[in-house]
Amino acid sequence: MNTNDNETVNEASFKVREKIGEALLSYEDVVVLTCAEIAKTFSRDEKGYA
Amino acid sequence: MRKDTHKIAMDQGITLQILVMLPNNLGDVIMATPVIEGVAKKHPGSEITYFCESGFEAGMMNNPFCKEIYSFPRKSVRNAILENFANGKNIFKRAIADISARQWDVIINLSQHPYMAMVASLLKSKSIVGQKFLFEGNLGVFDEWTRYLFAIPFSRHCNNLHAVDVYRRIAGVKTHRGGYSVAIAKSEKDWARNMFDEIGFASHDKIMVFQPGAAFPSKRWPYEYFVALGTMLARDDWKILVCGAAIEMDIAEKISAQIGSRSYCVAGKTTFRQSMALASLCNGCVTGDTAQMHACAGMDVPTYALFGPTNPVETGPYGNGNFVFSGRCGSMPCFKTECGSTECMKSILPEDVYACIKANACALSCSCNVYKTSLSPNGDYSCVPQRASMHRYFHEGAVCVIRNIFDDRWNCVPDSTDFAHNVAEMGKWLEIVSDMCNALIKFDKTKDPKFVTMFEVMKNSLAGLTSVGAFCTAVLNLRLNSVPMLTPLEAVRLSLEECWSMHKLVGKAIV
Numbered sequence: 001m002n003t004n005d006n007e008t009v010n011e012a013s014f015k016v017r018e019k020i021g022e023a024l025l026s027y028e029d030v031v032v033l034t035c036a037e038i039a040k041t042f043s044r045d046e047k048g049y050a
Numbered sequence: 051m052r053k054d055t056h057k058i059a060m061d062q063g064i065t066l067q068i069l070v071m072l073p074n075n076l077g078d079v080i081m082a083t084p085v086i087e088g089v090a091k092k093h094p095g096s097e098i099t100y101f102c103e104s105g106f107e108a109g110m111m112n113n114p115f116c117k118e119i120y121s122f123p124r125k126s127v128r129n130a131i132l133e134n135f136a137n138g139k140n141i142f143k144r145a146i147a148d149i150s151a152r153q154w155d156v157i158i159n160l161s162q163h164p165y166m167a168m169v170a171s172l173l174k175s176k177s178i179v180g181q182k183f184l185f186e187g188n189l190g191v192f193d194e195w196t197r198y199l200f201a202i203p204f205s206r207h208c209n210n211l212h213a214v215d216v217y218r219r220i221a222g223v224k225t226h227r228g229g230y231s232v233a234i235a236k237s238e239k240d241w242a243r244n245m246f247d248e249i250g251f252a253s254h255d256k257i258m259v260f261q262p263g264a265a266f267p268s269k270r271w272p273y274e275y276f277v278a279l280g281t282m283l284a285r286d287d288w289k290i291l292v293c294g295a296a297i298e299m300d301i302a303e304k305i306s307a308q309i310g311s312r313s314y315c316v317a318g319k320t321t322f323r324q325s326m327a328l329a330s331l332c333n334g335c336v337t338g339d340t341a342q343m344h345a346c347a348g349m350d351v352p353t354y355a356l357f358g359p360t361n362p363v364e365t366g367p368y369g370n371g372n373f374v375f376s377g378r379c380g381s382m383p384c385f386k387t388e389c390g391s392t393e394c395m396k397s398i399l400p401e402d403v404y405a406c407i408k409a410n411a412c413a414l415s416c417s418c419n420v421y422k423t424s425l426s427p428n429g430d431y432s433c434v435p436q437r438a439s440m441h442r443y444f445h446e447g448a449v450c451v452i453r454n455i456f457d458d459r460w461n462c463v464p465d466s467t468d469f470a471h472n473v474a475e476m477g478k479w480l481e482i483v484s485d486m487c488n489a490l491i492k493f494d495k496t497k498d499p500k501f502v503t504m505f506e507v508m509k510n511s512l513a514g515l516t517s518v519g520a521f522c523t524a525v526l527n528l529r530l531n532s533v534p535m536l537t538p539l540e541a542v543r544l545s546l547e548e549c550w551s552m553h554k555l556v557g558k559a560i561v
Contacts, residue, residue, distance in 0.1 A: 005134075021535055044266075
């Protein structure tokens with residue numbers, strides 16, 4: 001799956017999610033979904049905790 | 051049925067390339083060390099790589115059983131993805147390039163985070179144990195003990211296993227010598243000795259580590275309690291070393307200053323490894339539920355662990371003979387990160403901890419719960435209440451039923467009413483799951499969607515069950531959510547298989 005230079009991670013992952021149930025995902029598709037999950041992560045120090 | 055490839059690979063006793071994944075936090079990394087040691091001993095000559103996030107390597111450093119630590123720069127990858135996705139995606143690919151180029155025999159993913167399951171599935175491996183991502187588009191968990199791990203939060207009183215002991219079972223490490231593998235290098239010890247020389251702590255001094263900080267405010271013991279305990283210990287000729295991260299420096303310095311000249315504060319001035327090295331030379335450690343607690347337990351430094359909102363049965367100081375104190379509060383363990391009252395922490399009095407340090411036993415007058423940690427011959431941890439009236443954190447009958455289902459028998463009183471109550475609940479659970487199976491069979495014959503709706507309605511009715519019913523429902527849902535969804539009819543057939551399989555396991559266990 002090609003990524004448009006201006007596309008955000010949410011836009012890219014939305015496109016991949018539309019494929020679920022229709023066809024097997026490709027390696028590139030899973031990379032996109034992984035990036036989308038990483039984008040949601042935070043650690044305790046980023047919430048002001050030790 | 052899907053083959054358990056992990057089990058096949060792990061039982062052959064051959065040299066393997068193994069990747070163990072548990073990315074954060076420091077305490078969790080230390081909790082992964084028994085798995086690393088157990089797997090290394092089970093497969094001599096195997097090469098074990100540990101996957102953690104950058105900043106959490108300290109828990110695994112110098113581990114003799116870990117060949118390599120792979121640090122994943124999650125924060126910088128995430129920031130790059132959010133700034134410019136095309137660029138961030140490339141940075142992510144470069145970040146995993148080294149581990150992607152290798153052929154793994156087994157990946158043991160102990161993490162519950164979806165992104166770790168996805169990373170595991172992007173790597174080349176013969177098998178993955180733990181959560182993985184299916185190229186059909188859903189997350190999947192296919193081994194019993196990872197299902198167990200994921201089900202714990204749904205019914206905590208059904209579990210009496212420490213996280214370490216669940217991780218060991220996931221990795222197929224049935225027995226373990228017990229204890230973490232925490233290794234301090236000679237150079238680190240030398241640095242710590244020099245530091246003690248500089249601050250006037252002699253080798254014959256009795257030194258107690260205080261770790262007043264904790265990840266969340268709700269897990270912190272009031273600072274004035276540390277001051278009171280430190281003052282009592284100082285009167286008995288103890289010296290106090292107050293440790294902590296930079297963010298905890300203010301409170302640590304305040305405590306140290308109020309205890310007086312027998313106390314020294316190193317908070318914010320040492321790395322975690324240096325703080326571990328200093329603690330390794332000490333005679334005890336008073337701490338909340340922190341990474342330092344796990345480190346001290348791993349270095350056989352007598353640990354006095356103060357638990358409030360979290361559960362010492364699940365994440366206590368894994369080792370023999372450590373003391374755990376927990377407060378009295380009706381809703382513990384609540385796992386709240388912040389709490390208006392912190393009643394649980396406040397009800398652990400400094401006098402109770404002091405009495406325990408002094409006598410190596412719980413005082414008769416003790417007002418809080420006190421436990422002593424113990425390891426069984428196979429390495430299983432338990433948190434033994436020092437008085438019969440003390441809170442247990444789990445229900446014996448429920449644990450007995452669940453451990454039977456997982457074919458991991460645990461001795462409990464066979465005729466307890468609690469056990470009978472849980473067996474009765476499972477009888478109801480079996481009836482509902484049996485009806486779910488029948489609905490799927492009818493759908494398979496007629497293709498009438500009303501039977502799928504019936505299946506969903508019955509599945510939702512399982513949510514009304516508590517205790518063992520809730521635990522088993524969580525396991526069943528994990529099984530159903532792991533069914534690949536690409537071909538609907540095949541998905542129905544596999545869902546039926548999962549329901550029958552779980553029905554059979556539960557039915558066998560409660561007979």
